[in-house]
Amino acid sequence: DAGVIQSPRHEVTEMGQEVTLRCKPISGHNSLFWYRQTMMRGLELLIYFNNNVPIDDSGMPEDRFSAKMPNASFSTLKIQPSEPRDSAVYFCASSLNGNIQYFGAGTRLSVL
Amino acid sequence: GQQVMQIPQYQHVQEGEDFTTYCNSSTTLSNIQWYKQRPGGHPVFLIQLVKSGEVKKQKRLTFQFGEAKKNSSLHITATQTTDVGTYFCAGGDNYQLIWGAGTKLIIKP
Numbered sequence: 001d002a003g004v005i006q007s008p009r010h011e012v013t014e015m016g017q018e019v020t021l022r023c024k025p026i027s028g029h030n031s032l033f034w035y036r037q038t039m040m041r042g043l044e045l046l047i048y049f050n051n052n053v054p055i056d057d058s059g060m061p062e063d064r065f066s067a068k069m070p071n072a073s074f075s076t077l078k079i080q081p082s083e084p085r086d087s088a089v090y091f092c093a094s095s096l097n098g099n100i101q102y103f104g105a106g107t108r109l110s111v112l
Numbered sequence: 113g114q115q116v117m118q119i120p121q122y123q124h125v126q127e128g129e130d131f132t133t134y135c136n137s138s139t140t141l142s143n144i145q146w147y148k149q150r151p152g153g154h155p156v157f158l159i160q161l162v163k164s165g166e167v168k169k170q171k172r173l174t175f176q177f178g179e180a181k182k183n184s185s186l187h188i189t190a191t192q193t194t195d196v197g198t199y200f201c202a203g204g205d206n207y208q209l210i211w212g213a214g215t216k217l218i219i220k221p
Contacts, residue, residue: 033208042213043155043200056208091154098208100145103154 006092006104014112018080021107024073025094033101034067034077035091043091049075050098082111114139116203118212126220131188133215135201143204144177144184149214150197193219 005024013019025032033048047057049069057067064083069075079086087110093101118135125131135144143162147155159168161177161184168175172195174187188195198216202209 043211045208045211048208093155099204100157100160101147101155101202101209102157106154 004092004094004102004104006107008107009105010108010110012110012112013082015083016081018078019082019086019109019111021077021090021092021109023075023077023092023104025075025092026102027073029094029096029102030072031095031098032069032075033093033095034075035093036088037091037106038088046077084111087111114203114205114210116201116210116212118201118215120215121213122216122218124218124220125191127193128190131191131195131217133186133199133201135184135203135212137182137203137210140181141203141205142181145202145204145209146175146184146186147200147202148197149200153197155200188217191217191219195219
């Protein structure tokens with residue numbers, strides 16, 4: 001199995017631009033999680049899906065952030081418009097029934 | 113809300129010394145998981161503890177789950193440079209995990 005696949009690995013953009021991060025979970029997993037990691041705030045859960053349905057999005061910082069999971073094999077996290085304070089590493093993780101989580105390699109986002 | 117407190121935030125050790133990190137939950141956990149994140153990497157699952165008082169070992173790593181299923185510890189004996197990274201505990205809560213803040217293991221030069 002290829003594991004959780006995230007793209008892009010690195011993204012540099014200018015303030016105000018739209019950013020879309022992508023995630024392909026492990027085949028057969030039914031839970032998907034988006035995290036943000038910074039030095040200041042550590043690892044934060046943004047949102048998680050179970051069977052493609054968003055269950056808890058209380059960690060989404062504000063309306064500029066949105067996440068979708070149109071099918072079991074694909075999810076996106078969108079930031080529009082992006083701001084410098086959004087600079088962080090964004091991880092996607094998947095699991096079977098919310099158990100052990102398998103993380104992707106992450107997307108390092110820099111907003112200038 | 114439910115929280116998992118993890119201490120210390122950092123631990124500096126000489127190579128060969130032991131390392132311990134502790135987690136405490138505000139509520140009883142269904143299970144506790146431990147993950148390791150190498151510098152520049154992503155969290156990787158190490159182990160899961162489910163039973164009250166459970167102790168598991170992986171080579172030089174010893175994991176414990178408290179009797180009340182509210183606390184846990186990870187102890188590394190005789191640290192090596194390959195142990196460098198941040199160790200996270202995460203408490204099981206239905207379909208998500210409640211994460212500790214992590215303990216960064218730093219080997220003194």
